[in-house]
Amino acid sequence: MCTVLAIDAGGTTTRAVIVDRSGRCLGLGLASSGNPVSGGIDAAMASLASATQRARAAMGAGSQNGAEPDQFTSAVVAMAGAGLNAPLEQISRALAPLGLRGPVEIVPDVLATYCSGALAPDGYVLVAGTGAVAARIEDRRLAAVSDGLGWLLGDAGSGYWIGHRVASAVTAYLDGRAPQTALTDLLLAALQLPALQLPALAEHRDERPVVLLQLLGALYAMRPAELSRFAPLAFQARDDEVARSILVDAAAALVDTLSSVRDPAVDGPLVLGGSVSSGLLLALPGGPFARSIREGAPPITVPDGIAGAAVLGLERAGIPVDEDTFQQITNGITALRDAARLAGDSQ
């Protein structure tokens, strides 16, 4: 029996699914970050192996499919930023003890995200979560990519980008260089620092408010990329002028990123991934982002790239994926996700 292993090695979560040639999903497993860039190659390989192991175990436990293959005939791994130094050999070594007998292919994570939402050969994808990247897809391959350059140098409009601006706006306010903002109390609460009382602003050391020094201490103790956890505060405070202008700027940056991969000659669906893009559609429904996103067909929102990785896994194994197979895959993954969530809740 021919089964394919598909992995979406994300920066936060790694997802593995085992599918047969009809698109039936036999097992789903999750683990922590599988991206070698964020946590190092060893941790990434451990996550890939752990998600795969859990997918196999889930398959045995579920057993409604009555099939437990010992081997996978091939594997597809969706991964960001793997262009230059694709860790193909390490992945093969990590997965061989778990039953991988055939070739591994690494595919760009944005392509997998696109394929999670659309079967059309040509189209567009915009992912704005912790990072931000857009791509044009032609013939189910990357034709153009924009941004996705990471927290320090790019990812304009991403969760990091928004969270960094939230932290900067609050520190600049406490430093007396920027207007008051509702983000201040939200950020202090998120860091479990005492809420700002105006007399406390008067407590100074070296002519700086003590609360500012405490906030700086807490923020510099974090890894910079973790500032993305403050992005939700901007959405929460979206009626505040400062917060709103951060969201408006983020939306404008994402419009730019998407525009730079648009080709008037290439028409097709737009797939949206990541919590920031869907959040901005809701928060700024009439703005340029929503208008730009809604040019042409309505966008297709997907949670991640695991369904697309499974589709690409079958396609790259020479098994055509039609609309029925595609539905089978996406419904199957949703059902396994729900089952896993229920099992988690009942424990």
Next chain:
Amino acid sequence: MCTVLAIDAGGTTTRAVIVDRSGRCLGLGLASSGNPVSGGIDAAMASLASATQRARAAMGAGSQNGAEPDQFTSAVVAMAGAGLNAPLEQISRALAPLGLRGPVEIVPDVLATYCSGALAPDGYVLVAGTGAVAARIEDRRLAAVSDGLGWLLGDAGSGYWIGHRVASAVTAYLDGRAPQTALTDLLLAALQLPALQLPALAEHRDERPVVLLQLLGALYAMRPAELSRFAPLAFQARDDEVARSILVDAAAALVDTLSSVRDPAVDGPLVLGGSVSSGLLLALPGGPFARSIREGAPPITVPDGIAGAAVLGLERAGIPVDEDTFQQITNGITALRDAARLAGDSQ
């Protein structure tokens, strides 16, 4: 004999000088970063001890002063960001074996920089080097401070800020989202990457230019704060439109920082520290930065805070510093610097 130890614990270099009550400089010693925030408390204390040890040794070697005190009656240490957790006890412990018998006082580094340039009780100081901070001085104490919040959240217009924008402008250009710039070849050369040839831009992996992937690899391998080493490239390419606009934005940010500590009721000299502020005066002689800086008296440019730390050391020991003593201190430090440089060159 009453001698005072003064230390300027900078983020890159620590300087220690021993002065007597007349302002004579008996010895100067240098060591690496003495700032606990950048390299940790142990490394900082080792630098303070090492600079002090070298100042004592230089004093013995020079011997033109005929005095080698075994003990210092007090010490002043100029240090950034020491407001919240001033490491007073650690400094006392580190310096006691080197002859410190009296109290240690930590003073803000911006105050020491001001006192390196001016004896007037009231005035202003703007330091723009790796970081950027402005302060108003009243009665020779900090009365207001603006920015200096570090590379991640502030330091607007600093060397880091400029270097980060240089790197972002080049990566955005190579990513197809920003105009061509002369900074590209300068940055690639600074990182010892092959110069950009346009056919090479056509060499792609995952639809990204290989040179972009190499550049990202090199930049993310650095500590973020090290991006400040690319600030000189913007000055070097100041006729390039992109580079020039980075400098213009940096200058505008520094004008803002300085404005937010200005008080119309407080008049006094402006002391300028750091290579970025003097660089901007030269690069943009007719711009708003130069105009803002030249409001009132011409600015006084100083290399660092060591002379000011010595002045404060005497003042805090109850020894008044008049214009003659001040000249004695600044000339003495210059002479010791030159002697150290000559000795270094002749080795």
